[in-house]
Amino acid sequence: MSGKRITDQQIRLYMKYRDGSTQAVAAAKAGLSERSARRIDTRQLQPSAGPRTWRTRSDPLVDVWDSVVIPFLEKNPATTTSVGIFDYLCEHHSDTFDPRSRRTLERRIRTWRQLHGPDQNVVFVQTHAPGELGMADFTVVSDPVTIDGQRLKDRLFHYRLVASGWAYVQVVCGGESFTALSDGLQNAFWQSGGVPRELRTDSLSAAYKNRAQQDDFTKRFEQLCRHYGIRATRNNRGVAHENGAIESPNNHLKQQLRQALILRGSAEFSSLEAYEAFVQQLVARRNRRIATAYQDEQRQLRPLPPMRSVNYTEYTVRVSRSSTIEIRRIIYTVPSRLVGSRVTVRMFDATLEIWCGSICTLTLRRVFSTEGRKRARAVDYRHVIEALVKKPRAFRYSQIRDELLPSHDYAMIWRHVDDSLSPDAACQYIVRLLHLAKKTDNESAIGRYVLRRMALNVLPSIVECEDRFLPRRPSAPEITVHQHKLTDYNRLLHTGGVHG
DSSP, X not given: OTTSOOOHHHHHHHHHHHTTSOHHHHHHHHTOOHHHHHHHHTTSSOOOSSSOOSOSSOOTTTTTIIIIIXXXXXXXXXXXXXXXXXXXXXXXXXXXXXXXXXXXXXXXXXXXXXXXXXXXXXXXXXXXXXXXXXXXXXXXXXXXXXXXXXXXXXXXXXXXXXXXXXEEEEEESSOSOHHHXXXXXXXXXXXXXXXXXXXXXXXXXXXXXXXXXXXXXXXXXXXXXXXXXXXXXXXXXXXXXXXXXXXXXXXXXXXXXXXXXXXXXXXXXXXXXXXXXXXXXXXHHHHHTTHHHXXXXXXXXXXXXXXXXXXXXXXEEEOOXXXXXXXXXXXXXXXXXXXXXXXXXEEOXXXXXXXXXXXXXXXEEOOOOOTTOSOEEEOOHHHXXXXXXXXXXXXTTOTTHHHHSOSHHHHHHHHHHHHHSOHHHXXXXXXXXXXXXXXXXXXXXXXXXXXXXXXXXXXXXXXXXXXXXXXXXXXXXXXXXXXXXXXXXXXXXXXXXXXX
């Protein structure tokens, strides 16, 4: 038709419809004019023999392709990038290379690699039988989460049943230790209701000694695997994509966590337990989507042993004169009745258990040093306040003075009394206030009450605080007992008679 180029497809359609149809009908079906149809019938217009072999414009890479680009590609075919070559040509061959030809250069390099480039890695899609393989890994969370205003430096322990995609996630505040690995694995086994036949990880130092290519297990990890009857394997060192069944879900998990925090509107949590509950809700929502596949795989898991394996590290330490112990460069206070005693400390991933002989006397929350600090303290004023009441002036210059104040409220109270009272009176006031908080187990309410009175320019006395917060003991009623005369008892004996 006038003004439009007749394509090879139209010509072939016309020739198809021409067989058994008039020239006008076939031309109409093919979208041609009758004049073009006559040209086809007289063989003046025929389909092209094939793709053209000539250029319609000059080659913009003719001066640099063979002399510059090809040698670069042949020398380093795997590492040389199109952007790198483009930058080099713009810098050193600006007289013969036009930067507007970048796309042409990239297409030409891609074609060369398809014809002459090195072999590339191939991903082999795996098929896993239900109950056969479980994978575990640690992944670092980069998105900022704050607990009561403090940045949480955490990572996630991620366990996954590969066949069904069922997952278990646990927040880990420390490093990739054996305690964290053992605790996470055992929690995952017991929550899933069974054990897979094979457990696969990367080269975790908590599980492997990494001194040779063979599976050189650490002693504790080998005992853990033997306890659950599981076969442990790992990927080749430095080849993370071999564990793609856990590495890719790691990224998906962190992306979903990021989106959930955005939708929540805040990354601030009141406590670590609240953040852990938030993560567990997210994982539970993911697991509900594959509930049917998980039920099929759960039936194929091996049964759990009667009890759990050891998932702690044990230390034997002596309690110092300052009623503290030191575990892995972290100082913890303990009740002063243990001063001088040798105790056994079982360090779990999140807690410490203090054992005296065969009795667990205390459980403490485990503390991790913050970024940039090698040491930290975990101080509980209730452990030492009875001794501090006897010598309150020791509070002022104590090395753990700031940590003895349990909250920001008490820190504000201390600053106020330190400025307004004498040194002795200030120490005595804050120590007795802490002692009252321990006796009443009403720490936060006492702190808020004192701050409210301070806002009115009145510092309540300790006696006022005791009257308000100490429980009042009910007084016993006074009972007057009148003693009967002995003659009254004799009269009863004579008048009562003898009963047979």
